[in-house]
Amino acid sequence: MTSKLSSVFLAATLAFATLLAGCGKAPMEADLNLATAKAKSEQCVEPENVIRTKHMDLLMHKRDATVIEGIRTTQHSLKECINCHVSTTKQDGTPLHYGDKEHFCTTCHVAVGQKIDCFQCHADRPQIDQDPNYQHTVGSAAGHHFTQGVTAAAAPTVAEIKMVAQPQQGAAK
Amino acid sequence: MNQNRVYEYRRNFIMSLGGVAAVGVIGSGFVLQTASAAGEIAAKPADQPVTNAKRWGMLIDVTKLTDGGAAMVAACKQEHGWGDEMHSADAQKAHWSRVVKVTDKLTQNSFSLPVMCQHCEKPPCVDVCPTGASMKRADGIVQVNKHICIGCRYCMMACPYKARSFVHEPLQDQKPHSPRGMGTVESCNMCVHRIDEGRLPACVEAAPDAVIFGDLNDPNSAVSQAMKTVGGKQIRADLGLNTGVRYHGI
Ligand code: SF4
Ligand code: SF4
Numbered sequence: 001m002t003s004k005l006s007s008v009f010l011a012a013t014l015a016f017a018t019l020l021a022g023c024g025k026a027p028m029e030a031d032l033n034l035a036t037a038k039a040k041s042e043q044c045v046e047p048e049n050v051i052r053t054k055h056m057d058l059l060m061h062k063r064d065a066t067v068i069e070g071i072r073t074t075q076h077s078l079k080e081c082i083n084c085h086v087s088t089t090k091q092d093g094t095p096l097h098y099g100d101k102e103h104f105c106t107t108c109h110v111a112v113g114q115k116i117d118c119f120q121c122h123a124d125r126p127q128i129d130q131d132p133n134y135q136h137t138v139g140s141a142a143g144h145h146f147t148q149g150v151t152a153a154a155a156p157t158v159a160e161i162k163m164v165a166q167p168q169q170g171a172a173k
Numbered sequence: 174m175n176q177n178r179v180y181e182y183r184r185n186f187i188m189s190l191g192g193v194a195a196v197g198v199i200g201s202g203f204v205l206q207t208a209s210a211a212g213e214i215a216a217k218p219a220d221q222p223v224t225n226a227k228r229w230g231m232l233i234d235v236t237k238l239t240d241g242g243a244a245m246v247a248a249c250k251q252e253h254g255w256g257d258e259m260h261s262a263d264a265q266k267a268h269w270s271r272v273v274k275v276t277d278k279l280t281q282n283s284f285s286l287p288v289m290c291q292h293c294e295k296p297p298c299v300d301v302c303p304t305g306a307s308m309k310r311a312d313g314i315v316q317v318n319k320h321i322c323i324g325c326r327y328c329m330m331a332c333p334y335k336a337r338s339f340v341h342e343p344l345q346d347q348k349p350h351s352p353r354g355m356g357t358v359e360s361c362n363m364c365v366h367r368i369d370e371g372r373l374p375a376c377v378e379a380a381p382d383a384v385i386f387g388d389l390n391d392p393n394s395a396v397s398q399a400m401k402t403v404g405g406k407q408i409r410a411d412l413g414l415n416t417g418v419r420y421h422g423i
Contacts, residue, residue: 070312071220072366072369073220095346122349
């Protein structure tokens with residue numbers, strides 16, 4: 001009796017697991033909209049591997065400095081991450097929110113199963129009406145990376161401009 | 174009526190004379206220059222922490238507010254994006270600042286004034302907070318550090334001015350400079366993001382003739398000088414909280 005019950009249970013579990021594996025397929029890199037992000041990571045405030053592994057610590061440190069001490073530098077500021085990386089609309093022109101798969105932060109957080117609550121309070125996209133030049137294009141003077149001297153910044157190469165300007169594929173599914 | 178005309182004339186006259194940007198007239202014939210963004214609240218370098226060298230405060234001349242402060246409240250709403258909560262009952266809606274009408278029962282004399290967080294020197298809201306989220310910055314600005322607020326609402330109960338409100342519903346499209354979200358308490362933060370950049374708070378900008386903003390620690394600041402001359406009343410002064418927001422004409 002017990003063995004029969006357990007085999008039924010096993011079968012059910014197996015079926016459920018198969019189902020899960022079917023729908024929970026992690027998005028492949030090709031599914032994600034990473035072209036712009038990749039181009040921009042070249043001019044990010046930290047090297048890509050540091051950002052990938054430590055961005056939460058950097059943000060955590062920065063948030064206390066900002067709220068408690070009023071330190072409002074652009075380095076490691078969540079607002080600047082968003083200004084630089086997040087587009088204001090989806091491809092069909094509707095507003096882009098954190099819950100959407102194409103949102104810059106979501107692209108990774110979905111893949112690694114991370115549920116964050118930054119965007120319960122923080123704006124999840126730049127406010128383009130307040131700052132039309134919100135998104136730093138490669139080599140633009142608005143980038144915080146060029147505070148050392150805007151004029152000294154290297155002009156973007158033709159290849160870079162092309163990479164940023166190319167239509168973003170595989171985004172909305 | 175005529176009196177106002179005279180003031181207007183004087184104002185124009187003075188402006189044409191000295192190129193003074195904004196002039197507030199308090200009391201009879203006493204002329205004050207309001208704190209200008211360029212002069213009095215110099216921008217702090219973005220990488221420097223705030224210090225207690227300054228204590229921010231403002232003096233609101235209620236007699237100059239023809240609308241009782243409605244424009245100031247509207248400017249606050251616009252700046253921080255509160256007040257449009259869709260699913261909250263009226264009593265639950267955010268109120269960073271509100272127009273309060275006061276009537277003397279005996280004489281029926283009545284007037285309105287804008288009431289927001291009074292930025293108490295000894296804030297009861299900070300005393301009761303179990304997590305340290307309700308906090309006073311070194312420069313006297315009282316605010317909620319929403320990162321560590323657990324939404325217990327003790328501070329709302331402790332505040333004698335009913336200055337705080339609680340967000341009851343999920344929000345979207347907040348202003349990038351003013352994060353606010355469900356489950357946390359919020360209140361006037363004196364437009365801390367503007368002050369750190371050397372700009373005036375939104376409500377002060379909306380009522381330049383009625384409000385003087387500046388450093389209460391500096392005896393020569395316009396706001397200190399104005400208070401020295403005309404006094405600056407606290408609401409519920411009996412509580413001894415030494416508020417940073419003072420009123421004239423109440
Ligand atoms: S007015 Fe209320 S919220 Fe503001 S500092 Fe005083 S007690 Fe705190
Ligand atoms: S609601 Fe938040 S800020 Fe207010 S007392 Fe509780 S934890 Fe502190």
